[in-house]
Amino acid sequence: MSAACADVLPAELLERARGFVAENLGLWFPRERTAELERGFGGFARERGEAGAAAAVRAMLAGPPSRPALAALAGHLTIGETYFFREPAALDALAAEVLPGLIARRRTSGRVLRLWSAACCTGEEAYSLAILLRRLLPDIGDWSVTILATDVNPGFLRRAVEATYRAWSFRALPEGVGGAWFIERGHGERTVRDDVRCMVSFGELNLAEDAYPALVNDTNAMDVILCRNVLMYFAPERAACVISRLRRCLVPGGWLLVGAAETSVADFAGFRRVGFEGATIFLRDDGEETAVAAGCSRGGDVPVGEPRWPEPEGRGPSAPATGWGDGGVRGLDLDRDHDRGHDHVPARVDDRENAEKPVSPASRVRELANAGRLEEALEECGRALERSRLDGELYYLRAMILLERGVAAEAGEALRRTLYANPDFAPAHVALGHLALRLGRRDEARRHFRNGLALLEHRAADEVLPEADGMTAGRMAELVRFAAGRDDPPAACRGPLR
Ligand SMILES: C[S@@+](CC[C@H](N)C(=O)[O-])C[C@H]1O[C@@H](n2cnc3c(N)ncnc32)[C@H](O)[C@@H]1O
Numbered sequence: 001m002s003a004a005c006a007d008v009l010p011a012e013l014l015e016r017a018r019g020f021v022a023e024n025l026g027l028w029f030p031r032e033r034t035a036e037l038e039r040g041f042g043g044f045a046r047e048r049g050e051a052g053a054a055a056a057v058r059a060m061l062a063g064p065p066s067r068p069a070l071a072a073l074a075g076h077l078t079i080g081e082t083y084f085f086r087e088p089a090a091l092d093a094l095a096a097e098v099l100p101g102l103i104a105r106r107r108t109s110g111r112v113l114r115l116w117s118a119a120c121c122t123g124e125e126a127y128s129l130a131i132l133l134r135r136l137l138p139d140i141g142d143w144s145v146t147i148l149a150t151d152v153n154p155g156f157l158r159r160a161v162e163a164t165y166r167a168w169s170f171r172a173l174p175e176g177v178g179g180a181w182f183i184e185r186g187h188g189e190r191t192v193r194d195d196v197r198c199m200v201s202f203g204e205l206n207l208a209e210d211a212y213p214a215l216v217n218d219t220n221a222m223d224v225i226l227c228r229n230v231l232m233y234f235a236p237e238r239a240a241c242v243i244s245r246l247r248r249c250l251v252p253g254g255w256l257l258v259g260a261a262e263t264s265v266a267d268f269a270g271f272r273r274v275g276f277e278g279a280t281i282f283l284r285d286d287g288e289e290t291a292v293a294a295g296c297s298r299g300g301d302v303p304v305g306e307p308r309w310p311e312p313e314g315r316g317p318s319a320p321a322t323g324w325g326d327g328g329v330r331g332l333d334l335d336r337d338h339d340r341g342h343d344h345v346p347a348r349v350d351d352r353e354n355a356e357k358p359v360s361p362a363s364r365v366r367e368l369a370n371a372g373r374l375e376e377a378l379e380e381c382g383r384a385l386e387r388s389r390l391d392g393e394l395y396y397l398r399a400m401i402l403l404e405r406g407v408a409a410e411a412g413e414a415l416r417r418t419l420y421a422n423p424d425f426a427p428a429h430v431a432l433g434h435l436a437l438r439l440g441r442r443d444e445a446r447r448h449f450r451n452g453l454a455l456l457e458h459r460a461a462d463e464v465l466p467e468a469d470g471m472t473a474g475r476m477a478e479l480v481r482f483a484a485g486r487d488d489p490p491a492a493c494r495g496p497l498r
Contacts (some may be wrong), residue, residue, distance in 0.1 A: 007042030007053040017041060017057045024065060025074055025152065026208030026242065028235035040077040047072060067478065071204065074152040079233070082121040083169045085128050085177065087228065089278030090257050094224070095132050097276060098255055102223055103136060110375070111143040112405060116222045118207060118246065119230035120149035123160025123200065124169050127192050129226070130199040131181050144405055148218050150205035157202050163192040207242050208234075213249040213370055215400045221372035222249050229259040231266075240266035247271065247284055251372030256282040361388070365397050369404075377401050392422030399431060408435060426455040426465070426473075430480050449480050456480065 009017060017037060021027050029037040038053055045056035048069075060069065085091055106113060113133070117126040126149035137143055151157055167188035182190035205211060205219070207230065212219035225246050231239040239262075246256055247270045256271060263273075263280045271282035359367075361384035368377035381398045385391065399414035412435055418428040429452035436445035459465075461474030 007038040009038055009054055013054055013057050016061060020060055022235050024070055026234045026238040027077055043076040044073050071154050075155050078153055080121050080156055082124050083172055084124045085172050085174050087260055088174055093276035093279045093281055099136055114146040114222045115224045117149040118225060118227040120151050122156050125226060126200045127196055130196045145199060147200045149200050149202050152206045154204055160202050163197050164189055212245055215369055219249050220370045221251050222254055223251060224255045226257045231258055231262045243268055250284045252284060252286040254284045362393050362397060369401050374401050374405060390421045392418045392425050396428055424455055426452045453477055453480050
């Protein structure tokens, strides 16, 4: 019997497999894609040494699926098609309109930019963003730039981190981008230059999960999110759910880009459609606040100007690669204390209406940070710490916000204070490990990770950590082991940490 025949699933099991994949990965396999679903389970079964697709489905249905198993299954069901500067009309609109507007406003208010390539596949999209920003920001060394890139498939992420690509990935390089951002490897292969590479932080994230926005995995307070060519594989209600979550990850006036074929996958509630030449981009709509926050007075079709594609000018100082590598862990959900159905972007934290229950100082800090109001969050945190000088959680939040701003030294100090207040606060050990790793201090990193792991392994794997809002000890330990096994960041990434 051929592998394909062995993969055919009995009708009842097939429906359960369809439901399982939609529920756990968001992916929807309608009837016409049944063969793909069966092949996917078949390949997964062979990888795991299961007897066949049916056995693999039964094993997955037997209990809550483990993360590694889900990630492996995702590898067999997802499509890894991507390339540099894909869908150029949207990137032209970013380069010519969206980013210059954002940069002009931020130049006078903090010089912080935060972008996220959600479903980044093998990384070409995220590196395209990094190249774009290097071109647009001649003084990039004075900025704190975050480019987070996530995917559900760890195999893709490993290739993204390696950053070496075959000619096929470069098939749509726009004129003017040229090869200067890459190092030739021979046989048509090129590696992304270190100063571009180190701008991107990669991490595993399943868009179907309840893991974002969250400060610790750096998915909050984004200015621009690209979530392209993945929602079309989702069931419409799951796509709507992802879009609503991504909205909460954006600052007011933030932008969401989906693939050209995806602008109708849902109704994009809470967004304003902005038409550019050949592209529609979604602007987070906060009513009257929107135009001011985005510096954008229009909601209709206004063509973008000529794209500008200057060549790179040698190696500039690199931007800090914040992101996963900093917090390194997932699950501290900034919205968790609040009604998840609504956005909380209060004009003033103190005069919120409808406040029915007392809000803890830490919740207020989270709320502000989640809305991208990092300065106010820091101030609120400072005030709360004056009242309660030994609150480890507040110090930890302060550290996370400082890391987001690229202020590593102060963040380190706040983490040490966290541990002074609460020596068993595992996430602080872990964060210190990430910080040391970023600074190239591998031995120190190992020590912190060891301490964090020892504390985590002391707990039951499925115990929810009160200090990490919803993450289990087992999951955090898994992430620590992953981080501890990673290489140092390239030297070019270490410079701009303050
Ligand atoms: C076609 S690629 C798109 C890559 C890139 N965004 C682009 O437009 O070129 C789709 C990606 O979505 C990822 N993906 C599928 N389901 C996902 C999920 N539930 N969470 C996160 N990523 C997912 C796949 O692993 C794959 O890398």
